[in-house]
Amino acid sequence: GQNIDQPTEMTATEGAIVQINCTYQTSGFNGLFWYQQHAGEAPTFLSYNVLDGLEEKGRFSSFLSRSKGYSYLLLKELQMKDSASYLCAVRDSNYQLIWGAGTKLIIKP
């Protein structure tokens, strides 16, 4: 079966750095996405990786290792507004998205 694993919840301190991991087992691979979802709101696109390596976008970076079936989302200089759920999703060989259950990130002052 297809599976995406990510931690259920993480806590970090304002101003710090946090890394949210995602491991996947899917039928084929055509890209990995990270989305941010604030409570009661819709998910919004953060990043996309299709090749191995690090993609940096401001305070957020996303890393992919296809051979390990592994990705992480790195958030730097954490702000209170970063409190949200972070969803990992993999596009499989049929170009369908397989979603993880999301990681709820709690930022403390």
Add this chain to the structure above:
Amino acid sequence: IAGITQAPTSQILAAGRRMTLRCTQDMRHNAMYWYRQDLGLGLRLIHYSNTAGTTGKGEVPDGYSVSRANTDDFPLTLASAVPSQTSVYFCASSGTSGSTGELFFGEGSRLTVL
């Protein structure tokens, strides 16, 4: 810029009633999707449409139907609602030209079936 509009935003429904959730996009995206999101579970695909006039079943299609008469609209119908269909429903769309194919989501429709 509207993007994707869903209606209603919230609804309480008696079991056995018929309900249609509306979804309209103005981005001229070919592909559209309906997901449900339940606590502790990932987004689960109900139905999708790769282009106007075509639809397909997702992971959890039972009890739901969709139609795609034109590019902009993609309504989701619950023919006879049951309590297990209590959930938050998200409509999404994606383009293909010059993009990664990321999804753009509507604000969601919170449905409670009693």
